[in-house]
Amino acid sequence: MLELSDIFVSFRSAHVLNGISCSVRGGETVGVIGPNGSGKTTLFNCISGFAPCRKGTITLRGERIDHLEPYLRAQRGLGRVFQNFGIFREMSLLENIQLALESRRDTSAGFLPWSKRTRETIERSMTFLKDVGLDGKAREKASSLSGGQMRLLEIVRTLALGSDLFLLDEPTAGVSPRMKEDIAQSIRNLQSMGKTVLIIEHDITFIQKFCDRIVVLEEGRVVLDDTPERVRSDERLQEIYFGRDDRSARP
Amino acid sequence: MTNMIEILTSDYGVHLAILVSLYLILAQSLNLTVGLGQLFNLAHVASYAVGAYATALLSTEHSASFTVCVAVSISLCAAFATLLGAISLRLTTDYFAIGTLAFSAVVSALLINWKSVTHGVLGIPGIPRPELLGIDFYDNGNFLALIGIFAVITQAILYCLYNSPCGRSLRALAEFERAAASLGKNTRRTRNIAFCVSSAFAGLAGSFFSYYLNYIDPSSFGLGEMVFILTIVIVGSPGSFGGVIGATLFLVLLPEPLRFLDISSTYLGPMRQLLHALILFGVVWWKRDKLFPQRRTV
Structure with a gap:
């Protein structure tokens, strides 16, 4: 469905994405996590065409889309739900x-x-x-509308566009706990319709409920790409979020 | 009351109605770019001038018919906007305003200095009124009927456009360009269409302006005129269809009672401008949050 190969994105001297390669199969739900500044939103911007890639290719259903303008990508079935409400x-x-x-x-x-x-x-x-x-x-x-309702509206609007690949950027940010369940339900609906979904989320317990895979980014690189269970139990995840345990190195 | 009716049916009343019709076309078409598209378009008066001069030159030097003059004025302005849009729509926000202002200044300079065509500051006199279906348009009542029909058609077309998919896209991209693009909207094309349509209607207004006054010169198309049209849109609330109609009536008719006061004409002109400036200042101050909303980005 979506193939990213060796993606590099930089803004002037800041290298945000440093060679990201990843593929997403049709109907799959993939979570993207990582600490702040690891390049998650830039990755979504790059896929949707708002951040030009310096190097690398993006293919959607076998067609290269990295040279296309954002609206043409949207017309090819790429749906975007923005972090700060795109309604x-x-x-x-x-x-x-x-x-x-x-x-x-x-x-x-x-x-x-x-x-x-x-x-x-x-x-x-x-x-x-x-x-x-x-x-x-x-x-x-x-x-x-409330934050949660805005998010629901944005998801259903992307569905109305006829997209089959959904990029959801922190769908539960700024949403009340009660509305979170409604959003989870709408993501499940997308899955039952056979849509492919990529979700950026900080709450790993929230996304592991419906993700087939979780991709962990750090400093613009893919560090982990595995099932939610394996990613959760991986030591590297703890290191990324909480830092390395340096006690053994102390004198 | 009888006085009011007398005024409205007199030559003076008809003259005011013609002015209102003219400004309805000009202001509502500017509302398309400034209001709906949030494009601070300062080249509207340049399109108005292009339309006016096209009609003036065609009808005086080539004796062209009304239909030909209007059609050429509209098409020329649409072409002018396409050219201008290709350059200036690459600019955003304030830079766009500066770009269009520069273009306006270029047109103004051309009107004054390209004497072999535009006759410079002397202007073009002797523009005949339209000849159509054997009706005498030198009679202002008939001319009002003609411009009135065109003003109503313009309002109808623009009303439909405001509520059409294109108008919606324009409003969407003015609010959040990236979200509009991610809904498959070709932002550049939508802006170009709006710019073209807006300019074409300004051309139509220009054409009627030439026909009505029978004489045009560059002083009618200066920055002052642009500011007046812009004031109408801002007072009427940018993007509001009904608001702009109301503001046109209000601002065109408001200074008129001043005529009946015992004031010398030396002071009357500046007083009207002062009044407009005060209204503009008041509205901008009062609605500053709505007029200059923060643009949303990712």
């Missing part, structure tokens, strides 16, 4: 979903607000909102 707060919930549907090749968007095609898009948008229980607020501004 349009000044627009209604309905318009947020409409925007996604209107980008689809199978939707012919209408110019006139009262045209049949526009009405059809609105109806389809409502079904997406109903799925996450936000249809009651369809006409309200998205800024009126």
Whole structure:
């Protein structure tokens, strides 16, 4: 599905990603963890086209996408959920979903607000909102939503776009514990639909519930890439997060 | 009350209605870029000038018909915007404003100095009123009907555009460009379309301006005019369709009562400008958080 090979990303003199290689199979759910500054979000930005790679290739379903602009990558099925909420707060919930549907090749968007095609898009948008229980607020501004609801809206919007690869950047950040379960449920829904999901998350106990694999990054390199159980029990994970135990080196 | 009706049906009332129609076209089309797209477009008045001069030159020197003049003015402005957009839309925020302002200054300089074509500061006199279906458009009432129809059509088209997929994309990318791109929106193309459509309508307004005044010169297309159109959009709340219509009526008609006061015309002009400046300052101060929102990035 997604193949990353020897990816290097740098901003001026700062080398953020230093040769990342990783492959994700279709329908797989992969967690990406690592301490702050390890390059997790930059990796997602690089896959979505917002951070140019200096070296390396990215292939999506066998097609090279590293030279494509972000919108072309999105049209090829790459869906992105942003860390700091990528919804349009000044627009209604309905318009947020409409925007996604209107980008689809199978939707012919209408110019006139009262045209049949526009009405059809609105109806389809409502079904997406109903799925996450936000249809009651369809006409309200998205800024009126809570953090968790915003995240749900963003996930369902990416689903409306027709993406089959989801990049979720810290989906539970800024979300109440009660809403966390709703988000977990929507991730499970994505899995049951056969979507491929990549999740950045700090809470390893949260993602190990549904991840097939966990990739651990440190200083822009893949340190571990294994099943959640093996990654959790690996000593290197403790070292990355809590530092090396240097007691033996003391005099 | 009877006085009001008299004023409204008099030549003066018709003149005001024509001005309102003209500014409705100009301000609502600027609202597309400045309001919806949050592109601080200061080249709108340049498009207005290009449209006006195209109509003036075609109708005086080539005796071109109304349809040809309007069509050429619109197409020329769309082409002008495509060229300008190709260069300036690579710039963002304040740099875009400076880029478009520079372009405006270039057009202004051309109008003054390219004397063989534009007649420089002397301007172009003797622009005939349109000839269409045998109606006498030298009668201001008829001319009002014509410009009124075009103003209504413009508002209708722009209303649909604001609520169309393209308008939505434009609003989305103004709020959070990366999120719009990750929804498959071609941000550059969307901005270009908005810029082109906005400029084309400015060209239409320019064309009517030439026809109405029968005489144009570069002084009508200066920075002052740009600031006035921008004031309408800002007072009407950028991006708000109804707000801009209301602000056009308010700002075009507001200084008119000053005429009836016993003030010499030496002071009247500056007083109107002062009034506009005060309103602009007040609105910008009052709505500063909404007018200059923080742009969101990843």
